[in-house]
Amino acid sequence: MNLLNLLALPQSGAETFWFPSQASTGAxxxxxxxxxxxxxxxxxxxxxxxxxxxxxxxxxxxxxxxEPEDSPHHSxxxxxxxxxxxxxxxxxxxxxxxxxxxxxxxxxxxxYQIEAISQKWSWTFNYPNGAITTGGNPxxxxxxxxVVPVNKPxxxxxxxxxxxxxxxxxxxxxxxxxxxxxxxxxxFEATEIGEFPLYCAEYCGSKHSRMLATVKxxxxxxxxxxxxxxxxxxxxxxxxxxxxxxxxxxxxxxxxVSGVAGIGPALDSLYGKEETLVxxxxxxxxxxxxxxxxxxxxxxxxxxxxxxPMTSFAGQLxxxxxxxxxxxxxxLN
Amino acid sequence: MAPSTNSLDRTNYLNATxxxxxxxxxxxxxxxxxxxxxxxxxxxxxxxxxxxxxxxTLTPGVTDFMTQTVEQMNAYNNAFTVHGxxxxxxxxxxxxxxxxxxxxxxxxxxxxxxAFPKLNRLSYHLWLIGALLFVATLFIGNLDTGWTFxxxxxxxxxxxxxxxxxxxxxxxxxxxxFTGLNFIVTIHKMRPPGMTWFKMPLFLWAxxxxxxxxxxxxxVVGISLLLLLVEKTMQIGIFTPALGGDPVFFQHLFWFYSxxxxxxxxxxxxxxxxxxxxxxxxxxxxxxxSIAMASIAIAILSFIVWGHHMFVSGQSETMxxxxxxxxxxxxxxxxxKVFNWIATLYKxxxxxxxxxxxxxxxxxxxxxGGLTGMFHxxxxxxxxxxxxxxxxxxxxxxxxxxxxxxxxxxxFYWWPKMYGRMAEGALSKWGCLLSxxxxxxxxxxxxxxxxxxxxxxxxxxxxxxxxxxxxxxxxVGAVVLAVGLCMALYSLIRSLKHGEKAPANPWGGVTLEWQxxxxxxxxxxxxxxxTVDDPYDMTLVEWRGQEEGFLPKNPRSDDPCIxxxxxx
Numbered sequence: 001m002n003l004l005n006l007l008a009l010p011q012s013g014a015e016t017f018w019f020p021s022q023a024s025t026g027a028x029x030x031x032x033x034x035x036x037x038x039x040x041x042x043x044x045x046x047x048x049x050x051x052x053x054x055x056x057x058x059x060x061x062x063x064x065x066x067e068p069e070d071s072p073h074h075s076x077x078x079x080x081x082x083x084x085x086x087x088x089x090x091x092x093x094x095x096x097x098x099x100x101x102x103x104x105x106x107x108x109x110x111x112y113q114i115e116a117i118s119q120k121w122s123w124t125f126n127y128p129n130g131a132i133t134t135g136g137n138p139x140x141x142x143x144x145x146x147v148v149p150v151n152k153p154x155x156x157x158x159x160x161x162x163x164x165x166x167x168x169x170x171x172x173x174x175x176x177x178x179x180x181x182x183x184x185x186x187x188f189e190a191t192e193i194g195e196f197p198l199y200c201a202e203y204c205g206s207k208h209s210r211m212l213a214t215v216k217x218x219x220x221x222x223x224x225x226x227x228x229x230x231x232x233x234x235x236x237x238x239x240x241x242x243x244x245x246x247x248x249x250x251x252x253x254x255x256x257v258s259g260v261a262g263i264g265p266a267l268d269s270l271y272g273k274e275e276t277l278v279x280x281x282x283x284x285x286x287x288x289x290x291x292x293x294x295x296x297x298x299x300x301x302x303x304x305x306x307x308x309p310m311t312s313f314a315g316q317l318x319x320x321x322x323x324x325x326x327x328x329x330x331x332l333n
Numbered sequence: 334m335a336p337s338t339n340s341l342d343r344t345n346y347l348n349a350t351x352x353x354x355x356x357x358x359x360x361x362x363x364x365x366x367x368x369x370x371x372x373x374x375x376x377x378x379x380x381x382x383x384x385x386x387x388x389x390t391l392t393p394g395v396t397d398f399m400t401q402t403v404e405q406m407n408a409y410n411n412a413f414t415v416h417g418x419x420x421x422x423x424x425x426x427x428x429x430x431x432x433x434x435x436x437x438x439x440x441x442x443x444x445x446x447x448a449f450p451k452l453n454r455l456s457y458h459l460w461l462i463g464a465l466l467f468v469a470t471l472f473i474g475n476l477d478t479g480w481t482f483x484x485x486x487x488x489x490x491x492x493x494x495x496x497x498x499x500x501x502x503x504x505x506x507x508x509x510x511f512t513g514l515n516f517i518v519t520i521h522k523m524r525p526p527g528m529t530w531f532k533m534p535l536f537l538w539a540x541x542x543x544x545x546x547x548x549x550x551x552x553v554v555g556i557s558l559l560l561l562l563v564e565k566t567m568q569i570g571i572f573t574p575a576l577g578g579d580p581v582f583f584q585h586l587f588w589f590y591s592x593x594x595x596x597x598x599x600x601x602x603x604x605x606x607x608x609x610x611x612x613x614x615x616x617x618x619x620x621x622x623s624i625a626m627a628s629i630a631i632a633i634l635s636f637i638v639w640g641h642h643m644f645v646s647g648q649s650e651t652m653x654x655x656x657x658x659x660x661x662x663x664x665x666x667x668x669x670k671v672f673n674w675i676a677t678l679y680k681x682x683x684x685x686x687x688x689x690x691x692x693x694x695x696x697x698x699x700x701x702g703g704l705t706g707m708f709h710x711x712x713x714x715x716x717x718x719x720x721x722x723x724x725x726x727x728x729x730x731x732x733x734x735x736x737x738x739x740x741x742x743x744x745f746y747w748w749p750k751m752y753g754r755m756a757e758g759a760l761s762k763w764g765c766l767l768s769x770x771x772x773x774x775x776x777x778x779x780x781x782x783x784x785x786x787x788x789x790x791x792x793x794x795x796x797x798x799x800x801x802x803x804x805x806x807x808x809v810g811a812v813v814l815a816v817g818l819c820m821a822l823y824s825l826i827r828s829l830k831h832g833e834k835a836p837a838n839p840w841g842g843v844t845l846e847w848q849x850x851x852x853x854x855x856x857x858x859x860x861x862x863x864t865v866d867d868p869y870d871m872t873l874v875e876w877r878g879q880e881e882g883f884l885p886k887n888p889r890s891d892d893p894c895i896x897x898x899x900x901x
Contacts, residue, residue, distance in 0.1 A: 006781075018784045033713045034784070041704035048675060052696045055678035056685075059614070064682050066615065066876050071680035073617040073869075082672045083665060090661040093711045098654055100713030105650050120490075163486040164580060166645065166720060170786025173717040177646050179581060180485060181574025184647045197798065199788045201720040203479050205490055206406050209791035262403065307492050 013192070023192040023217070024172035029100050031173075036096070040089050104174075107187035111153040114146070118158065118165035118178040119250040119311055120204055120263075121211040131230035132248045135198065135213025143247065145214035146198060147230075149223035150190050158184040161250075161311045166202035169215055177202050190217040206263065207253070242328025245321055249313065257332055263308050268332040276303045290326050336898045338837035338881070340850035341753040349855045360450035363853065365457050366436030367751060370744070373432050374822070376423040376464065381818070383416035385811065388775075390792065392808040393801040398793045409792035410477035415470075417480035418498060422505050423464055425732055426594065428740040429601030430547070431460070431512055434540050437747055438516060440846040441534050443525040443863040445856045448518040452511050459508040466501030470494045479790060481591075482558070484572035484583050488565040495565060499558045506555045509597075513547030516540055525845075527865040531625070534844045534868045535611075535618060538625040539604025542632035546593045546600075550636065554590030557583065581646050588639035596635040598732055600628055602695070602739025603670055609692035609742055610674045612842045614681025617869035620673040627666035634663040641710060645719050653712060660710035667703050671696065686840065687761040691742030694769045698734030702727060705780065720790075722803075723783025726776045734772055741768075741821060748825065749835030753852040756828035764824055767817030774810025778803040836882030844868045847883070860892050 005017035013022035018038075022028050059068065115126040122136030125146050134143035148154045158167055158178040165178040167186055176186035200211035218226065233241055246252055254263035265275075271290075274282050278301050283289055292299055294317060297310035317325070346363045356364055390396055390409045435453065439446050447453050470476050474494030478487040487495050520541050524533070560571050561583070570576025572583040611618040618624065640648060640656030675696065683689070705727040708714045718724060748756050779787075782803035787794070794800045838847035845865070849858050866873060874883040881898060888895040 018781055020785050030713055030717050033711060034708065034717075037707050037711060037714065041707065045700050045704055048671060048700050049697055051675050052678065052693060055675065055681075056683055056693065059678060059681050059683050061615075061682045061684045066682055068614070068616055068680055068682040071616065073619050073677075074621070078676070079620055079623055079669070079673075083669055086668045087661075087665050090664060090707065090710075093707060094658050094661050097657060097711030097713040097715070101653070101657075101716070102650070104713075104716070163490055164483060168720070168786070168788060170717070175645050175716050175719055179647050181579065182581075182647060197786070199786065201788045203410075203483070203486070203790040205477070205486060206403055206410065208410070209406060209793050212795070309489060 020170050020196075021192070022171070022173075023190055023194070023196055024169075024174065025189040025191055026100075026104050027171065027173045027191075029103075033093075033096050033100060037093055040093075044086070104187070107155045107185070108153045111155040111187055112149065113155045113157060114148070116146070116156045116158050116167060116178070117161060118167075118200070118204075118211075119161045119253070120163065121200070121207040121253050122250040123198070123211070123213050124248050124250060127227055127231070129227060129231045131227050132244075133230065134248050134250070136200075136211045136250070136253065143213065145195075145216055147216045147218060147223065147226060148190055149220045150193050150217050152220060153187055153189045155185055155187040158186065161316075163204050164202045165200045165204050165211065168199045168201035169196055170199070171196040172215075175201055190215075193217050193219060238324045238327035239331040240328075241321075242324035242326070242331075245317070245325055246328055249316065251325075254308070254310070264305060264310060265302055267329055271330050271333050277301060278303050278306045287326050290329060291322055294322060294325070337834075338850050338884075338895065338898070339753055339834040340852060340854065341834060343850075344854065345753070345850070345852040346855045347752070347852050358454070360446070360454050361855065362435050362439050362446050362450065362453060363751075363857075365453055366432055366434075368457060369427060369432040369435060369460070370751075372460070372464065373424055373428050376419055379468075380416050380419035380424055381815065383412045383419070385815065386412040387416060388808045388811045391794075391804045393796075393805050396793055398795050401793050406792040407475050407477060410790070411475045413790055414476050414479050418476070418502070419467060420732075421480055421594075421598075422502050423467060425598040425736050425740075426505075426509060427460060427512075428598075428737070429605060429743060430516070430540060430543055430597070431456070431508075433605070433740070433743045433747060434512070434516060434601065436751060437846055438519065438537065438540060439523075440750075440849060440853060440857050441537055441844050442519065442523055442528070443845045443858065443865065444519070444523045447515045448522060449515050453515050456508045456511040456515070459504055459511070463501045463503075463505035463508060466497050466504060470497040470501065473497055481587060482561060483587075484561060484564065484578075484580050485574070488561060488573055489575070496562060499562055503555050503558050506551045506558075509547050510551045513544035513551075516544040517548065520544075525863065525865050531622065532865065532868060533625075535607035535621065535624055535628075536601075536604040536844075538628045539600045539607070542628040543597050543600045545629075545632045546597050546635060550590045550593040550597075553586060554594075557586035557590070560586075581643070581648060584643050584646055585639070585648075588642045589636075592639040592642065593632075593635040595728075595731070596631055598736040600631060602736040602743075603628065605739045605743040605746070606670075606674055606692055606695055608842070608844070609688055609746060610677045611869050611871075612746075612840050613684045613686060613689035613692070614677050615684070615841055615871045616677060616681040617867070617871065618673065619676035619679070620669075621869065623669055624673050627669050630666045631663060634659070634666070638663055641715070644712065644715050657710055657712045657715070661707075664703065664707060664710065671699065671703070684840075686745075687757055687765055688742045688746035688840075690762060690765045691738050691745065694765065695735050695738050695742070698730055698738060698769075698772070701777075702730030702734055705730065718784060720788060721783035722779040722787045722789060725789055726779035726783060729776050729779075734776075738768075741765075744825065746840070747846070748828070749839050750846055750851050750853065752829055752832075753835050754828045754832030755835050755839060756825050756832055758824065760820060760827070761824035764817050764820030764822075767820060768814055769817070771810050771812070771814030771817050775807045775814055776810070778806040778810075833879075836880065838874060838883040841871065841874055841876070841883040843870060843873050847874075848885070860889065864889060 015021045117124040125133045135145035160178040160180040168175040172188040174188045176184050196215045198213040198215050255267045256262045257268040259266050270285050295314045474492035476494040476498050563569050564571045570578040572578040572580050638660045641660045644653050787800045835851045837850050845863050848863050875886050877884050
């Protein structure tokens with residue numbers, strides 16, 4: 001980290017002291033605006049610090065004695081100048097920030113739309129042709145992340161099934177909250193092929209710091225081939241489909257399949273066993289219990305998990321999906 | 334015994350009565366001010382402990398990202414929540430208004446007490462109850478919502494410790510409202526004859542502007558927090574979509590208070606700055622009226638900028654644009670104040686005392702804190718920087734670098750008046766210097782870390798993310814900062830026994846608190862009423878040497894203690 005780089009302007013989108021590399025069409029505009037404010041601020045900062053130091057040295061009590069000479073303590077002219085000049089710079093900052101913002105809130109008409117559903121602590125990405133990918137929770141399941149074509153405007157429709165999350169890709173300078181109960185949008189046009197970190201930027205609980213995914217930018221041809229293949233799950237057995245859904249819907253964020261209880265109970269070797277509920281009654285883990293727990297999770301909560309309410313998957317899983325998940329859980333015995 | 338304006342050997346407000354009850358049930362604004370002061374310092378140590386816990390967890394090499402357990406993450410989430418909530422609700426908000434304001438305000442007005450002394454005592458007792466509720470929270474559960482208490486997480490996804498914390502904040506709100514009310518009435522009704530609005534010390538202008546915000550904004554957060562409790566305990570849908578509510582609605586309500594609250598924190602610090610720069614430059618403050626009006630402008634404008642906390646929340650684009658423009662409008666009066674302070678130094682006679690060192694530090698720290706604010710009011714850059722460490726660094730430069738340094742500078746400035754002893758010396762100056770250096774080491778590296786994408790409120794980062802060097806620098810800086818702050822506190826405590834005895838006016842201030850003895854008598858002044866003149870006409874006092882400090886050039890004949898000195 002060379003401190004002299006502090007002042008350097010970016011060259012052809014590469015990483016700088018202040019920013020990661022520019023990987024979207026919007027990035028360079030954000031950076032240019034940042035550097036404009038930065039240089040204005042730096043000039044103002046140096047001016048006030050230098051003035052303070054010079055005055056402190058020149059007018060220190062040991063130099064000038066205890067009674068200073070008389071000097072004016074008001075000047076309308078000076079005060080107007082130092083109010084108006086900063087205000088003019090601020091008008092410029094506001095104006096360019098406003099123009100950039102308006103452009104980045106209005107996606108081009110030919111944009112490709114992907115749905116991003118956030119849940120504690122992973123992302124599920126639904127592509128228009130039915131393909132699904134996931135990302136998040138790297139300690140457990142890496143997931144494929146968000147895959148997008150290069151040089152193509154992409155609109156992400158953000159949803160949340162539980163608490164607030166936020167979609168943040170530093171390389172694209174793009175950010176938007178995912179709010180339960182409403183759709184938010186963010187768009188970008190990637191300009192570089194490669195993988196870029198996708199962070200959740202709005203605090204969402206215990207494993208907020210694990211809600212890490214990647215955005216994989218590929219060429220348009222690669223994307224077209226990939227997205228068709230990804231949508232095709234005709235060759236999967238019910239167990240395999242269940243396993244895929246188990247990751248895609250974010251179940252794995254709370255329910256491990258390795259015997260160690262996480263936020264929720266571990267689900268391996270569970271099918272057919274008897275569980276004690278919070279009210280003391282016992283229930284057998286069978287097909288109907290799994291179905292009920294997916295659609296109405298608060299109905300029968302296992303003892304010790306009263307404070308960690310699970311999200312309902314009603315409306316997100318159809319009967320085939322539920323059967324596939326049941327088949328997968330059975331296969332774990 | 335030689336006549337002196339130090340009253341440690343005579344009856345003063347500290348030794349007039351004794352015993353726990355005489356302090357706990359006092360209505361003396363000076364004793365209440367001191368109790369606030371020590372309570373706030375206690376809470377600062379608690380909040381500081383959690384700050385060090387945050388830094389320790391994030392120090393590269395301490396916790397391995399891949400093997401970090403959920404318990405460790407929960408402990409981290411608890412640490413940043415408690416750190417934020419304690420520092421904001423229990424330290425910065427009451428620091429200058431309640432501790433220094435209570436002590437100084439009535440004396441500056443030349444009166445015996447605030448308008449409603451019993452209400453003032455109630456404020457302190459409410460503050461204690463609020464503080465106890467916060468401390469209880471630490472034992473009830475794992476508070477992990479962040480100090481913002483955003484639903485639906487706070488209402489549906491975490492434990493019951495939210496209830497005590499929110500109740501604590503609610504009770505503290507009343508304490509703050511009562512204090513503000515008291516100060517407004519006192520300033521309106523009890524100014525001495527001759528003290529017109531524009532002859533009021535600038536510290537009082539700042540406290541007055543602060544009090545406006547306290548009584549107008551705090552009720553809103555009180556109501557919002559009650560609504561949060563109603564939703565959490567009775568499942569009535571207000572903010573949670575699953576129950577029919579809207580989480581963005583809470584953000585509007587919360588920031589409607591919490592953005593003005595930022596100015597509850599910084600305005601009093603600016604008031605202290607104005608006093609320090611005038612007194613220690615021994616020169617009238619430059620542009621008195623524009624500083625006073627800037628305080629009022631900031632107080633009013635602070636109510637219409639809250640939406641800049643919500644640029645990525647999904648609020649309408651039109652709203653975001655309007656809030657961006659309005660946010661810049663609040664930057665102008667802040668800049669004016671800085672220019673005025675620097676102009677006050679010009680052709681002054683600058684004394685580098687400990688309080689002035691804090692004042693000079695603030696030019697640097699508030700310079701950075703204020704200027705980096707412009708990156709957040711500009712929409713284009715704000716979206717990228719939102720919820721990164723760039724914001725964290727920015728608001729620490731304002732909240733700690735400016736508000737807290739102003740508080741500490743104010744403590745050192747009025748310390749001789751509070752305890753009749755000087756805390757000046759190499760120790761207190763080194764404490765300031767180390768705090769300044771440590772603070773910059775901690776928070777400067779976090780600006781580029783944030784603009785490079787380091788998100789806030791993360792319990793850990795992978796090595797590949799590339800934030801390790803910034804975190805390492807910040808941890809080292811935090812240790813230096815902690816050492817500096819401990820030295821400052823130690824120099825204060827040490828002075829209680831070993832400090833030089835302070836005269837009535839050790840610094841040369843012309844405001845009324847420097848006319849009464851140090852420490853003041855129970856009713857503040859032996860003479861009645863004190864003479865009111867231009868609060869910044871430094872030629873009214875002259876230097877009489879270390880022991881006597883500054884004395885009025887034309888003392889009143891009925892001032893017993895000064896008359897004795899003049900004769901001697």
